[in-house]
Amino acid sequence: MSEKKTGVLGGFKAFLMRGNVVDLAVAVVIGAAFTNIVNSVVKGIINPVVGAFGTKDLDHYAACLKGPCSRNGTTGEVTTGVYIQWGSVLSATLTFLITAAVVYFLMLLPMKRWQDRQAAKAPAENKAAQPTEIELLAQIRDTLIEQRRGPGTDSVPAPR
Numbered sequence: 001m002s003e004k005k006t007g008v009l010g011g012f013k014a015f016l017m018r019g020n021v022v023d024l025a026v027a028v029v030i031g032a033a034f035t036n037i038v039n040s041v042v043k044g045i046i047n048p049v050v051g052a053f054g055t056k057d058l059d060h061y062a063a064c065l066k067g068p069c070s071r072n073g074t075t076g077e078v079t080t081g082v083y084i085q086w087g088s089v090l091s092a093t094l095t096f097l098i099t100a101a102v103v104y105f106l107m108l109l110p111m112k113r114w115q116d117r118q119a120a121k122a123p124a125e126n127k128a129a130q131p132t133e134i135e136l137l138a139q140i141r142d143t144l145i146e147q148r149r150g151p152g153t154d155s156v157p158a159p160r
Contacts, residue, residue, distance in 0.1 A: 038095055039095060041098065042091060047059060058090060060087060061090070062083040062084060062085050062086065062087060064081050064084075065081075065083065067081045068081055
């Protein structure tokens with residue numbers, strides 16, 4: 001039993017010591033901080049702007065599912081009825097779209113352009129020419145013919 005535990009723990013230690021696990025941990029921490037920034041922008045700027053087209057902040061928009069519905073005038077808490085908080089869903093959707101746009105335009109697109117430039121700079125001559133399918137089939141055919149004839153025969157190979 002202790003051998004298995006040591007093997008599992010040793011495997012876990014090897015997994016943790018790989019560089020990509022550390023990179024992943026850094027990405028999660030930065031992602032969490034970035035999420036706070038985006039949430040603040042949406043709640044502090046986007047929601048009030050969208051709410052300006054109506055009468056209140058976007059988070060306060062709701063529809064009464066089962067009534068009669070009423071809210072406390074000072075706190076806005078639901079006192080009776082069942083509300084669907086569609087404003088909060090719209091706010092979360094806007095947060096997701098803004099986050100996705102920022103990640104794509106500020107991280108993924110520049111990285112792809114950089115990788116394309118690096119690939120273009122790499123000399124094309126380093127890549128060995130791969131044989132075509134016809135050349136491979138001809139090599140297989142010649143090998144099969146040679147195997148049928150046997151070693152040491154001096155016959156002329158078939159024309160290509």
